[in-house]
Amino acid sequence: MFTAPKGTYDLLPPHSEEFLAVRAALVAPARLAGYGYIETPIFEDTALFARGVGESTDVVSKEMYTFDDKGGRSLSLRPEGTAGVMRAVLEHHLYAGPLPVKLWAAGPSFRYERPQAGRFRHFTQVDIEAIGLDDPTLDAEVLALADDGFRAAGLTGFRLLLTSLGDAACRPAYRKLLQEYLRDVDLDEDTRRRVELNPLRVLDDKRAQVQEQLAEAPLMVDHLCADCAAHYDVVRERLAGLGVRWAEAPRLVRGLDYYTRTTFEFVHDGLGAQSAIGGGGRYDGLSALLGGPDLPGVGWALGVDRVLLARRAEGVPAVESTRCAVFAVPLGEVATARLSAVVGALRRAGLAADMAYGGRGLKGAMKSADRSGAAYAVVLGERDLAAGVAQVKDLRTGEQQAVDLDSLVTTLQEKLQ
């Protein structure tokens, strides 16, 4: 027997309805804010991710699904969404119009990691990107839209962790300072390597014995240049005005190289070790990195799979699928033909209708009617056919009445209004 590949899963009814509903809820606020839908390929030139996300990141160095196509091109399944969207913006010169360019996207991304609770090799996220301005008001808007999206998806128990990572003017100096500090700390070999490669990420280490040693480490927020500090101040002011609550997280670091200034993560405590349900930030250098013009941007990705887990942890009631309204129960060939047509007519009239197939017995068919959740069952047998009627049974009260076959559709429509 075949099984779904490691780290993937099948979305099955009825749970799949919840997936659709959550995905729609997460982006609904952004759509109200003028974000337009963009869809980009699930695979891209490998070099796009290597350059955009960063060669030194775990994502690029060991987690990409990379393959050569028959033309000898190296392609990779996207490990995240922003690089592809930026590529499309540059390729189609979307920045030539009014700024910012506001876009939303939804779909799967792929990373070759060991799966665990809330972490999959094929995972789904919704993204928004606001490209072309470095206005801190836009940062706050983006953050508020995530906050609204989570609430629309039914969550209340999440927190926003916020910080600023500085920019090209102030981060290099801070990075050096941090590196000097970290070189004097007693760390394992892996971590020492990271000190040289990407020292900021050492700050994010979860291990208690590492964190103890970092208590006195210099923090980016204390070394921001005047422009970055001013930008961060306005972001927080706007956030407060928007009624969004946050917690300062000076040690928050993201795994992707392109982030600058505003950086954030939304976390939830009900998920297990993987607590992030969304994350993002500003990426003012990304466009230039990809060979485009100097084009600032800010955005986020929210994890649909993780939001579903968070909903379960919070006990949010499951989403109900479309309820069947009328269930048809035919007895015999002639009745089946007749009710098949009636069910078709009901559906065209906009009612959810279903029927018993395969010549099931009356008892079994009624059982199906009951399980379908239908308000009414329509029973049609020999006697009814002879009389030109069908039996319409109210499944809640058990009352049953004969209804003229010719007026069956309109009668049911009226009953269900």
Add this chain to the structure above:
RNA sequence: GUGGGUGUAGCUCAGCUGGUAGAGCACCGGGUUGUGGUCCCGGGGGCCGCGGGUUCAAGUCCCGUCACUCACCCCA
């Protein structure tokens, strides 16, 4: 890549210090030859993850392997 846990019916699981396979739920049928939910009765379904070993005898003990799962690293 590293470590822990778990693999028995479609699902959730029981099966003691080894003695030849069980429950609940679900599904199908009957009780009610044209009426669902509750109830009662019946039925189909399992190489006990796979391979090897110990033993008169292995779901049970030992070794290996694979899968799933949780955690580290990292991230949504």
